[in-house]
Amino acid sequence: MSDNPQNQPDTPDQPEEALHRRAIRSFVMRAGRMTDAQKRGVDQGWPRFGLSLDLGMLDLDHVFGREAPRTLEIGFGMGQSLLEMAQAAPEQDFIGVEVHRPGVGSLLNGVLNAGVDNIRVFDCDAIEVLNRCIPDGSLDRVLLFFPDPWHKKKHNKRRIVQLAFAEALRQKLKVGGVFHMATDWQPYAEHMLEVMSAAPGYRNLAEDGTYVPRPEERPVTKFERRGERLGHDVWDLKFARVE
Template sequence: MTLKILPEHPMSDTPELPENAETEPSSPPRRAIRSFVMRAGRMTEGQQKGIDQGWPKFGLTLDQGMLDLDAVFARQAPRTLEIGFGMGQSLLEMAQAAPEQDFIGIEVHRPGVGSLLNGLVTSETGNVRVFDCDAIEVLKQCIPDASLDRLLLFFPDPWHKKKHNKRRIVQLSFAELVRSKLKPGGVLHMATDWEHYAEQMLEVMSAAPGYRNQAADGSYVPRPQERPVTKFERRGERLGHGVWDLKFERVD
């Protein structure tokens, strides 16, 4: 697009256009701010195997539209959706520990998708389905309202520079969207090792209508046993980094 540089004259010197004059079409709407960056990554042999063998069985796409989750999993069961599962080890561990439940994972990092799929294929774990696209679009286009028992958001990108805080996924609009997808009594469980982000999460969720903080003191909950500890988290603990867990329940 070519930018036009206007002369530096007072506004009063700018000639007025007649009422019937044609004007240039307005610019297209700006793209919504994303909370993630698409990073290229080298695929290992195992990750590529996961894509090749696992995607046809476990992969889901936006163009499938609003899903019938009972049909997707061929049963009725409690359902958990995780946004940003990284390399997938924690999600795989949770799914294996709860075979009576169903899990949906979303991750844009292709090697991570391949890693999880390879784990599903290798371990013959069948209660997980995977998206490899924008989580907000998945929630809007594919997940029915009041269909989830839990939504997990573990260690999202903190966008630690103040000028980038607007990119953080946890905003009021996100809380409202998630609430519509949770069943009454369903839980949004978040965790972060960035204290400032934890404070923002708490502030946003405390202001969001239709939620109850499960922390007795209205702040953070102890690390729940059902959240696996990752290698990244263990390394952070050795370095003295804190981790903050938040659990907010949908109430009507």
């Protein structure tokens, strides 16, 4: 499970203001020791694939050197799923955001080893990335897989999926673009469903208005396989921007 790089907005009626607020964080900054491979990933991969906030609002066609469908993953962990998706869809472009430095190094090392060129990486707060670097209406998909569920009730306000976040994210999606979430914590799945069902401008893609079957395009991670062996279920939700 990955801690996800974003502040939790806590004023749902004012999404733009909430994007700037940093009082409540929905992730825990983790440094961690880096392996030699992860260090290689950062040292050799970052100059080519790394992006930073000081670049400002990006021209994504210029960043990738082409026009293509674009996916943003928030909190990619060690990067296994993101790399697998990028390899499986070379005609698409992928942007990953992760605050865990060893995870960034792991992904970049994998990118170098695989020889793919359709991934770019931020190593900072995803809310800042959305606010400062991602143009409105530029994304075909946003992925949020296994975010920190903040189990304790007093910490529920730190969960990233809240109305203000949903509204801010909607602005970045194209009309028809999809916000895909997955969690193995049922109370958080129920929270996601409640929030997204109330968020304006979205349509639930589940036929029964709840959860979608596990999509083939979402890779199964080691973390998920371990959970399956322990009898853990996974809930996937997909909501499309309709206006």
